[in-house]
Structure formats: structure tokens, C-alpha cells
Amino acid sequence: MAFIAFLSTFVACKPKNAGTAVSGDAAGKAYVAPGKYDEFYNFVSGGFSGQMSAYGLPSGRLLRVIPVFSVDPEKGWGYSEETKPMLMTSHGFVPWDDLHHPELSQTNGEIDGRWVFGNANNTPRVARIDLKTFRTAEIIELPNSGGNHSSPFITENTEYVVAGTRFSVPADNVNGDVPISSYKENFKGHLSFISVDKTSGAMDVAFQIQCPGVNFDLSHAGKGKSHGWFFFSCYNTEQANTLLEVNASQKDKDFIMAVNWKKAEEYLKAGKGKKVAVKYAHNVYNEETHSASHEIRNQVTVLDAKELKDLCYMIPCPKSPHGCDVDPSGEYIVGSGKLAALIPVFSFDKLQKAIAEKNFDGEYDGISVVKYEAALYGEVKKPGLGPLHTEFDGKGNAYTSFFVSSEVVKWNIKDLKVVDRVPTYYSVGHLCVPGGDSKKPYPKYLIAYNKITKDRYLPTGPELSQSAQLYDISGDKMQLILDFPTIGEPHYAQAVPADIIRNNGQVKIFKIDENKHPYAAKGEGESKVVRQGNKVHVYMTAVRSHFSPDNIEGIRMGDEVYFHVTNLEQDWDVPHGFGIKGANNAELLIMPGETTTLKWTPDRVGMFPMYCTDFCSALHQEMQGYVRVSPSSSKVPLSFTLGGNSTQPVK
Numbered sequence: 001m002a003f004i005a006f007l008s009t010f011v012a013c014k015p016k017n018a019g020t021a022v023s024g025d026a027a028g029k030a031y032v033a034p035g036k037y038d039e040f041y042n043f044v045s046g047g048f049s050g051q052m053s054a055y056g057l058p059s060g061r062l063l064r065v066i067p068v069f070s071v072d073p074e075k076g077w078g079y080s081e082e083t084k085p086m087l088m089t090s091h092g093f094v095p096w097d098d099l100h101h102p103e104l105s106q107t108n109g110e111i112d113g114r115w116v117f118g119n120a121n122n123t124p125r126v127a128r129i130d131l132k133t134f135r136t137a138e139i140i141e142l143p144n145s146g147g148n149h150s151s152p153f154i155t156e157n158t159e160y161v162v163a164g165t166r167f168s169v170p171a172d173n174v175n176g177d178v179p180i181s182s183y184k185e186n187f188k189g190h191l192s193f194i195s196v197d198k199t200s201g202a203m204d205v206a207f208q209i210q211c212p213g214v215n216f217d218l219s220h221a222g223k224g225k226s227h228g229w230f231f232f233s234c235y236n237t238e239q240a241n242t243l244l245e246v247n248a249s250q251k252d253k254d255f256i257m258a259v260n261w262k263k264a265e266e267y268l269k270a271g272k273g274k275k276v277a278v279k280y281a282h283n284v285y286n287e288e289t290h291s292a293s294h295e296i297r298n299q300v301t302v303l304d305a306k307e308l309k310d311l312c313y314m315i316p317c318p319k320s321p322h323g324c325d326v327d328p329s330g331e332y333i334v335g336s337g338k339l340a341a342l343i344p345v346f347s348f349d350k351l352q353k354a355i356a357e358k359n360f361d362g363e364y365d366g367i368s369v370v371k372y373e374a375a376l377y378g379e380v381k382k383p384g385l386g387p388l389h390t391e392f393d394g395k396g397n398a399y400t401s402f403f404v405s406s407e408v409v410k411w412n413i414k415d416l417k418v419v420d421r422v423p424t425y426y427s428v429g430h431l432c433v434p435g436g437d438s439k440k441p442y443p444k445y446l447i448a449y450n451k452i453t454k455d456r457y458l459p460t461g462p463e464l465s466q467s468a469q470l471y472d473i474s475g476d477k478m479q480l481i482l483d484f485p486t487i488g489e490p491h492y493a494q495a496v497p498a499d500i501i502r503n504n505g506q507v508k509i510f511k512i513d514e515n516k517h518p519y520a521a522k523g524e525g526e527s528k529v530v531r532q533g534n535k536v537h538v539y540m541t542a543v544r545s546h547f548s549p550d551n552i553e554g555i556r557m558g559d560e561v562y563f564h565v566t567n568l569e570q571d572w573d574v575p576h577g578f579g580i581k582g583a584n585n586a587e588l589l590i591m592p593g594e595t596t597t598l599k600w601t602p603d604r605v606g607m608f609p610m611y612c613t614d615f616c617s618a619l620h621q622e623m624q625g626y627v628r629v630s631p632s633s634s635k636v637p638l639s640f641t642l643g644g645n646s647t648q649p650v651k
């Protein structure tokens with residue numbers, strides 16, 4: 001049982017100087033005075049919350065939780081009729097997922113402030129969030145995949161959002177009803193290249209590459225000189241299917257897989273892709289109709305890495321690599337072996353030379369293996385325990401997180417010497433330097449995202465707060481200046497100077513004249529209630545401080561009532577809400593100029609109050625009304641009024 005003892009040493013340990021690391025001027029550095037804006041936006045993954053949140057830095061103030069892959073009653077996301085299609089998949093409606101990695105769009109390798117992408121780790125999907133509205137605009141499912149972890153990393157002009165399957169599985173078009181022990185023979189790993197339209201951002205699965213069955217963990221695009229290549233860390237190259245904790249930790253080295261995606265494009269042009277029948281969802285939110293659409297797509301083009309020999313190369317990497325990071329110059333590729341006692345740094349130039357000279361060490365399942373020394377630039381010796389992720393400051397330094405030894409280690413990329421280290425509290429996972437994954441980092445802060453907070457915050461029962469820690473990295477020494485709790489478990493995060501987002505054409509209102517929602521009422525005169533069999537459509541308006549209509553009678557048991565609420569306001573920051581007693585979904589939160597629909601099936605005869613759920617004005621509490629529900633046989637005529645007057649003649 002020696003291995004158990006060995007592995008059990010790889011749980012987190014607590015640094016000795018906990019709590020004493022903050023020095024005197026820290027508070028001033030993180031302080032943002034009331035009424036002042038933060039300098040950076042920080043987009044942080046919510047992990048198992050399925051959402052992404054936006055914080056201000058350096059204050060650590062939570063600005064917004066952006067619902068992505070999970071329903072959010074606060075905003076009606078996944079509850080309103082308009083947003084339900086966004087959470088549809090080939091498995092039907094999926095109200096939850098696990099978001100690990102935000103990735104900001106780039107132009108010429110620099111953050112352009114247009115979109116942020118996020119991955120669904122469970123039911124494999126990629127989402128695009130529009131940073132003009134801070135709303136999820138599109139979600140695409142990934143066929144042939146299981147556990148979409150090495151995702152959604154982008155190329156330097158956002159040509160592709162790339163996603164690798166974490167769990168290899170039998171491809172969707174073959175029989176998956178096979179013994180689990182037939183992993184080696186039947187399980188495959190697929191990498192998805194999702195194209196992104198330059199102007200609209202529209203996503204499409206351009207192609208996939210079928211690779212050997214291993215676990216793809218993380219990835220990053222080449223930049224500058226290595227633009228055209230993508231790098232994926234692989235573990236479980238043992239191809240184990242059980243007790244991976246032991247069985248996937250056998251080999252001394254796993255791999256980083258280098259993928260030549262420009263070559264893949266050539267092969268596609270030459271017709272080398274195979275069209276494969278699959279089923280995956282594609283959901284798009286349309287800002288003119290304020291509604292989402294959902295479709296199932298049926299085909300994907302797959303390239304075979306075994307057949308097309310110069311597409312993929314394996315680089316040996318010690319030992320069970322997790323992070324796979326590329327420095328701003330594109331020359332250095334850093335692998336972080338979770339169980340390794342060093343950090344290998346690979347050279348893109350050396351890799352190219354090794355490939356050209358066929359300096360190989362045989363093949364792994366049909367893929368050429370480049371000799372370790374032939375691709376290696378050098379190793380950072382004894383950096384710490386359990387390296388996970390590396391970010392860069394663009395000044396020649398790299399910052400690596402160490403889960404087991406709970407610290408961030410700063411090292412020089414050229415001479416591979418450790419230059420500084422600071423403790424984290426505790427068990428740090430990802431790191432973020434604003435722009436640290438682009439050609440242009442903004443090296444003022446470093447944020448550490450921790451898995452465990454133990455004694456850092458007031459206790460809250462068995463589940464303690466998740467946390468981030470902010471370090472000032474503008475000087476030679478890293479300095480801890482702030483702890484702030486996060487929503488859900490933070491995995492990766494990215495940050496960007498606030499002006500890049502603020503000046504991107506932020507949407508303040510939706511113009512009511514441009515509202516193309518089929519059930520919009522663009523003025524009180526258009527408000528009405530229409531019965532179509534047992535479906536009742538309420539074309540309702542909201543404006544400070546009433547709904548029109550606010551009294552509705554003639555609803556009968558067995559009816560399905562659709563409240564299509566249009567917010568008539570044309571002022572920034574004046575949403576209205578809508579809730580009705582007994583509704584089995586959530587409320588609505590409707591932005592100025594927008595129409596949103598709540599479906600309600602009354603379950604009993606009686607009187608049902610409805611009200612505005614957002615404190616919109618001094619007379620917000622007066623913004624209310626009643627719906628009368630009668631038995632199914634009732635002869636009460638359908639009527640709808642405001643101020644005692646029928647808002648429109650009853651039809």
C-alpha cells in the first residue's frame with residue numbers, strides 16, 4: 001500500500017505563517033472609495049454553480065453574477081419562456097452545469113472586450129457571453145465528448161474556441177454499449193474547433209480531431225510565432241478505466257499534445273474530413289425578438305489524428321500534467337505535472353526542429369512522440385509541491401500555483417530561477433494576471449483562486465466560503481492585499497482593464513421601437529388579453545408604477561396563461577419585475593424596452609395577486625394587481641382593466 005501513503009501526502013498543507021502575511025499599506029492598495037470605479041473587471045468561473053461572475057478589482061466587489069449554464073431565479077434565466085431554449089441540449093433541458101474557464105475574446109492576441117466564453121464541464125458545451133449586455137448570447141453543445149474541461153481556450157484572433165474532451169468515450173456514431181474495460185480499444189478523445197464569426201460572434205463546430213483515448217485536461221493556443229498550434233495536457237495515458245488515482249499515476253511521464261490546426265485547415269480543404277452523424281444542440285439568443293432559439297444539428301466533420309500523421313505530436317511531460325500554458329511570446333510552453341517535483345518548460349522553436357528532424361521516440365497509439373530533451377527548453381527545479389497553473393506578466397516572469405504547498409511561485413522564464421514565493425490560503429488552483437493569457441498582460445495584480453478557506457472567514461456551517469486573494473505584483477516582491485469570497489468554486493478567471501469593457505458600446509436600454517418580440521405591447525394602448533382555446537396571452541406593459549392591465553378576470557381552471565410583460569421604460573437601470581402567487585417557476589426581471597414571458601398554470605380557483613418584484617420607484621409597492629381564476633365551467637367573461645377602465649374592448 002505504499003502508493004496510498006505516497007498519494008496521501010499530496011493533500012494540501014497549511015503554510016506556517018498564515019494570517020501574518022498582510023503588511024500595513026495593503027488596505028490602501030485595495031481600497032476603492034465609494035462612488036469610484038474599479039480599475040479592472042475580473043470574470044470568475046463559478047465552478048459547480050454553473051455561472052460566471054464579474055468582480056471589480058482591486059476592491060473585490062461583486063458586480064454581477066452572469067447566468068450561463070444554470071437556471072437563475074434572480075434573473076428568470078431558464079424560467080422565462082424566452083430563455084428556456086438556451087438550456088436545451090441533445091439530452092433535453094439541462095438546468096445545471098459546471099463552469100470552469102472564462103476566456104476573453106482577442107484580436108491580434110490582445111483582449112478586445114467583445115465576448116467572454118465559458119465551458120460546461122458536465123454536459124459538454126461552450127457558451128459565448130456578450131460583454132455589451134453581460135448576457136449569455138449563444139451556447140453550442142459538443143458531440144463525441146464527455147466532460148468538456150480543456151475548454152474554451154481561444155486562438156489569437158478568436159478564429160476558434162477550442163475544447164478537448166476530458167473523458168474519452170466511444171464516438172457518438174458507434175455503439176457505446178461496450179464493456180468499460182474495452183477502453184483501449186473503443187474509447188476515443190475528440191478535440192473540437194469551434195469557429196467564431198468575426199462580426200457576429202456566431203459559433204459553429206468547424207471540425208473535430210479524433211485522438212487516442214486519454215484524458216485531455218487543459219489547453220492553450222500558441223501565440224505569435226506559435227500561432228497555428230494548440231497545446232493540450234493529457235493524463236491517464238495509461239488508459240485506465242478504474243481507480244485512476246492509482247492507475248493513471250503509473251507512468252513517469254504523460255504528454256502535452258501539440259496540434260497543428262493550420263495543417264488541419266489544409267486537410268479539411270483537401271477533403272480529408274469525414275462527415276459523421278451526431279446530435280448536438282445549438283442555442284442562440286436574439287436581441288431583437290428578446291428570445292432564444294434552439295436547434296439540433298446532425299453532422300460534424302472529423303479528422304483522424306492517426307491517419308494524418310503531421311497533425312498531432314506528443315511531448316512527454318512529467319507527471320499527470322494539469323495546466324498547459326503558453327507565454328506571451330509564444331515560445332515557451334509550460335506543463336504542470338500535478339505529481340511532479342519540477343516544472344518543464346518546452347521551446348516552440350526546439351519542438352519545430354525536432355519535428356522537422358523526426359527526432360522521435362516511437363509512437364503513442366499512432367501519434368509520433370517527440371523526444372523529451374529535443375523539445376525541452378529547461379526545467380524549473382524544486383519550485384514547490386503540486387504545480388497546477390501558470391500565468392505571465394509580460395516582463396519575463398511566470399507565476400505558478402502550487403496546490404499542495406499552497407503558494408504562488410514567481411520564476412524567471414529565461415533562466416528558470418525562482419525569484420519569489422508567497423503563501424495562499426489555501427490550496428490554490430488557478431491564477432490570473434489581467435491579460436496574462438494574451439500577448440499583452442497588464443501586470444499590476446495577480447489573483448489566486450483557492451479551493452479551501454478553512455479559518456479565513458466567519459464560519460458558515462459545513463460549507464465555507466470559496467475565495468480569491470489579490471496580490472500586488474507591481475514590485476519585485478508579491479504582496480497580498482485582499483481576500484474576497486467568490487460565488488461557487490472559482491476555477492479559472494480572466495481580468496481586463498475596465499475601460500476596454502466600459503467603452504465597448506455597453507447596452508443601457510433596448511429601444512422599444514426596435515422590439516420585435518411577437519407578443520410585445522409597445523404602449524399601454526396595445527396591452528390586451530387574448531384567449532386562444534385554453535391558452536391566454538396577456539400582452540402586459542410595465543411602467544412606473546403600474547402594470548397594464550392590472551385586473552384580469554375570466555381566467556378558468558385548465559387555462560395556460562402567458563404573461564408577456566413589456567417594460568416600457570427607456571431609462572438606464574429601470575427594470576421591472578413580475579411575480580404571481582403560486583407560479584411554479586421564478587419571477588421575471590425585465591430590462592427597459594424588453595419583453596419577457598412567464599407561463600402560469602393556475603392550480604386552484606381564487607384570487608391571485610401579482611406584483612413588481614424590483615423596487616423601481618417610490619410607489620413600487622403600489623405596482624400590483626389581481627388575477628381572478630374561476631372554475632373551468634365558469635361563464636365569467638374575459639376582461640382586463642386598468643383604473644377600472646377596460647384597457648381595450650373585450651373581443
Ligand code: RUQ
Pocket residue numbers: 100101149218322388389428429430491492
Ligand atoms: S481546473 S484548479 Cu481549470 Cu477545472 Cu485547475
Ligand code: CUA
Pocket residue numbers: 542543544545575576577612613614615616617620621623
Ligand atoms: Cu416596477 Cu417595482
